[in-house]
Amino acid sequence: MARALINMPKTAPAGSVIEIKTLISHPMETGYRPGPDGRLRPRDIITEFVCHYDGAEIFRAELSPASAANPYLTFTTLATASGTLRFTWSGDNGFSQSQDVALTVT
């Protein structure tokens, strides 16, 4: 399990825009970098990040090797109703990780 950090408010007034910051520890090996033996290291990156708010997709990112290591993404969403936000990262070599964060809308 890679370490993932999600920074967002726990509570928000209804209709307000909240900012969500996410970061996951991952080397994002580009596939263009030679290893100690001089041969290129195989690509190992996170290719997709999705955020679902109560099951509905609110944000998606398609990443390429040009994303920095430990991919960091900031985005916003409208706080519509209390619920769960699910963050999912998936990528090469079967990488897949999800994390849930609850949001209370007042």
Added chain:
Amino acid sequence: MSPDRRAVLAGGLGLVLLRPVAAASLRPDREPTAEAIRRFTGGAPVNPGRVGLDMPPLVENGNTVPLSITVESPMSAADHVRRIGVFNEKNPQPHVVTLHLGPRAGRAAVATRIRLADSQRITAIAEMSDGRYWSASADAIVTLAACVEG
């Protein structure tokens, strides 16, 4: 003793000669940036404006370059940003990131960190819900390159 020394010198010379060949052979395979942009827009015209691209003009470390994008849009159900694509000129691949937004984003403001392999121009293109494309570009001078270094 001396043949060993000669072999080592020859090996070193071989490496020096090989490096530029390896670097040059990377280039022809690279999809041109214009081609990648055309694939993103489907050939639709791209107008400059409405997009704000914020990136430091002088980058010390190309491995992590902060990049933030804002798009002037009410982000309503009728008028919102559908996608934002970011493209580079000189990395081994032209595509940087594609972000899918929608009316539920509330605001079209995103940020991430990218890699830059050389001093170059970065272009962000936003697709609006009416099918129009807007773009912004920013130049960065990179001191330490990313991606291809060991």
